[in-house]
Amino acid sequence: MPRSQKIALGVMFAFFLAAPLAVYPVFLMKAMCFALFACAFNLLIGFGGLLSFGHAMFLGTAGYATAHAAKVWGFAPEFAILFGTAAAALLGLVTGLLAIRRQGIYFAMITLALAQMIYFYYLQAPFTYGEDGIQAVPRGMLFGVIDLANIWAMYGTVMAVFFAGFLLIYRVIHSPFGQVLKAIRENEQRAISLGYDVTRYKLLAYLLSATLAGLAGATKALVFQLASLTDVHWSMSGEVVLMTLLGGLGTVFGPVVGAFIIITMENYLAQLGAWVTVVQGAIFVICVLTFRRGVVGELGNWLKKPL
Amino acid sequence: MSDGVIKIGVLNDGSSLYADLTGQGSVVAARMAIEDFGAAKKGMKVEVLYADHQNKADVGSAVARQWYDVDKVDAIFDVPNSGVALAVSQITRDKGKAFVVSGAATSDLTGKACSPNTIHWTYDTWMLANGTGNAIVKTGGDSWFFLTADYAFGHALERDTEAVVLKSGGKVLGKVRHPLNTQDFSSFLLQAQASKAKIVGLANAGGDTTNAIKQASEFGIVKGGQSLAGLLVFLTDVHGLGLEKAQGLIFTETFYWDQNAQTRAFGKRFATANRGIHPTMIHAGVYAGVLHYLKAVEALKSDDGTKVIAKMKDTPTDDPLFGKGRIRADGRKVHPALLVEVKKPSESKAPWDYYKIRATIPAEQAFRPEKDGGCSLVK
Amino acid sequence: MRAPFRTTAMDSIFGVPVQALFGQLLIGLINGSFYALLSLGLAVIFGLLNIINFTHGAQYMMGAFVAYLLASKAGLGYWWSLALVPLVVGFTGVVIERLMLSKLYRLDHLYGLLLTFGLALIIQGLFRNEYGTSGLPYAMPAELAGGRNLGFMFLPNYRAWVIVASLGVCIGTWFVIEKTKLGSYLRAATENPALVQAFGINVPRMITLTYGFGVALAAFAGVMAAPIYQVSPQMGADLIIVVFAVVVIGGMGSIMGSIVTGFALGLIEGLTKVFYPEASNTVIFIIMAIVLMFKPAGLFGSQK
DSSP states (O other): OOHHHHHHHHHHHHHHHHGGGTSOHHHHHHHHHHHHHHHHHHHHHHHHOOOOSOTHHHHHHHHHHHHHHHHTSOOOHHHHHHHHHHHHHHHHHHHHHHHTTSOHHHHHHHHHHHHHHHHHHHHHOGGGTGGGOBOSOOOOEETTTEETTSHHHHHHHHHHHHHHHHHHHHHHHTSHHHHHHHHHHHOHHHHHHTTOOHHHHHHHHHHHHHHHHHHHHHHHHHHHTOBOGGGGSHHHHHHHHHHHHHHOTTOSSHHHHHHHHHHHHHHHSGGGTTHHHHHHHHHHHHHHHHOTTHHHHHHHHHHTSOO | OOSSOEEEEEEEOSSSTTTTTSHHHHHHHHHHHHHHHTTTTTTOOEEEEEEEOTTOHHHHHHHHHHHHHTSOOOEEEEOOSHHHHHHHHHHHHHHTOEEEESSOOOGGGGTTTOOTTEEEOSOOHHHHHHHHHHHHHHTTOOEEEEEEESSHHHHHHHHHHHHHHHHTTOEEEEEEEEOTTOSOOHHHHHHHHHHTOSEEEEEOOHHHHHHHHHHHHHTTTTTTTOEEEESSOOHHHHHHHOHHHHTTOEEEESOOTTSSHHHHHHHHHHHHHTTTOOOOHHHHHHHHHHHHHHHHHHHHTOOOHHHHHHHHHHSOEEETTTEEEEEOTTSBEEOOEEEEEEOOGGGOOSTTOOEEEEEEEOHHHHSOOGGGSOOTTOO | OOGGGOOSSTTEETTEEHHHHHHHHHHHHHHHHHHHHHHHHHHHHHHHHOOOOTTHHHHHHHHHHHHHHHHHHSOOOHHHHHHHHHHHHHHHHHHHHHHTGGGGTTSOHHHHHHHHHHHHHHHHHHHHHHHOSSOBOOOOOGGGOSEEEOSSOEEEHHHHHHHHHHHHHHHHHHHHHHHSHHHHHHHHHHHOHHHHHHTTOOHHHHHHHHHHHHHHHHHHHHHHHTTTSOBOTTTTTTHHHHHHHHHHHHOSSOHHHHHHHHHHHHHHHHHHHHHOGGGTTTHHHHHHHHHHHHOTTOSSOOOO
């Protein structure tokens, strides 16, 4: 890990450790869940070059699975999260096999369409309780001893999950697997001619991204004690694209920063109603036209250090 | 008083499906109630906060938590969308605050999900199904075909209404479940037409209802002798459709601005402050709820949520919009319901002159009997 | 769906009378008209610009809204709208192309998708702020009010007009692109813009106008929709996702392909509404998944 990234990691860790003293902890937990979601998404677009417009399906599926397992089956929180994550991974495998048959904008459209199908399914399925969502999900006792109803226990858990996910992604990016992925992104034909099974690499990246997005969704369901349609809707898929784009596609810390900015904005602009959408759209347009490296990308470029 | 200020939070949909029938209009209604209560003269400082929950339960519950924890809000009002309302009700209970629902429909709020910190003011699904179903069967509409939105809310509306129709001696000839947010209803309307049922019941809401009504007029459903019964229709929906398309539609409301001198005065004042849009029953419910809340706070000299709600239940209600009434132990506010029919364009004499009142259902029959709800607060 | 649905009379299929089935097929064809118009617009834009126009749904909505505004503010009726609205909305498309899209041609095509997605959010948000969400009424043109009884169904005149008009526009577009000189330039520019430029044809202007034309098609569909669907800011948001699926099924390679797929999927969706209405909003996505399994490039497409 280069020094610049070590410092950034340290700053990030210190921030999430100290911030709850000054900032509303529920808000920080939400930000961490979305940061993990965005990092998982970034793994696919930033390092695999695949733009998924349907990532909400993993976030939402894991949320529903976790909430159902915890509430109806009485799973302990660690198993509920595990179950939710596994459900997202399974969905990732099925949709991945279909979606990676095309690339570029087709891939984006296909993932969007598949996610919309999943959305309609959850809308009708009785176990999701439609518009009401699965409410009052018990947080339970972690490993049978830690009561997650305590906000600090929950905060610590979310922080642990977030950093574990983040470091895993970092590890993957810098492994030989990640290098092959980058090679595919840069020049697929050449990677094929070098003898790499491109389809398998892509599928693995997609699967990993889906699983980690699921981990974020599962954790979020326990934090808010709620699983709802919001997390499966296409606008959520759009939001994660926005977070990553704003933070910096293909940067390590960009998605975290992007998620934080967008969540803060939504929080403080909530009174403005439809203007939130307009502002989000404007950020998209500005990023694409003049700011394609994103906040962290520009910063890294200015510092001449990878971030 | 906890901090010398009574803070009221109006939480609703400011930007999508329910923005016109709740939205900023509910803030206007809350402000009018504070003014009419004479808070300033009585030396009470009352502030109104507003937030848009975007119809998302997670956004709504995040706002509610933050309002209670950080902004010291004492009571939350309105909250359309049953999912969000149920979440806010739970949080309000945990925090010992007060919650007066006007916008949400689910009768669970005073049934199995009832809470000592929640009052449900304006209407609910049971009342809509019962009022519309019962009254229509009694006036001769004894065979039904349901057009149902295919999700939990639509199913509940259909189930409740069907039960009432059967109980009143009517029969159900068929039903079709359409996906939520369907644009084109023609296929479903043809099935309804073929059923030859006298009444086509629309067990859906918002854009689905208006689209279905618009296309029913195109396919000549009403001209062909069938009637449409809306289960969840508001004044603003009728306004959006126009009388040409909406005429003849029958449904249940609990408030109409053109009922008497007092409601007319309220309607005029409200419309002036709200871009000319006249008050829906939800706006009226926010007004009356805030008024009654402030009376209870004044009497108690405290804004402790749990105590205020208890006081509100103990005190008979009296306001210019719903008249005299009461709040039951389960949190249900009871008042009469109105079965209305949308006027023909030729019958409407002024803008927003939309309804004929066909029947008034007395308060005690309009809502679900207390013992049937399964609320744990009812002994 | 085999044995349990067997009926004794010959005039019904799976328990649905044949006559009613005709009605439903016709309805499906009408809905297919909208899919065809919209996917045609997407295909035309994609052909030359290599951009998937995510703003398409918002532009369809704008079409309906501009028609509403022309009627309520300027007193111009349906027929005026049908002529004027595509021009007005198409012109906004030209502005968007000149100011924004043209800056992205040298980049990854994904940026075009992201930009148009952002624009769609902006446009829908602005309209929601201004006009709320419960929708606005738009009157049926008097000439097309009423309907006729076809024996098997009551067909509103307006719906018949929708089929005729959209078929006309679709075939007209196909003819211009495939059979005229202008179209041949267009197709040539798709293959090799530099070469066509060298022949003295102003390719950038052709690209601009093509985008404007694609947008105008969306706006035209919007005007067609205004009298029958509620005019509301969200009317295009979900529709565009279905149209994306239609485009994936058809493959973007051919103009005719997108037209045929649009109508065909309308028919299939219509049938689903009769036999299994619960799946009517997912059936197109399911078909997409099946097509992807066996023919990843789409029914009429060639894998690029």
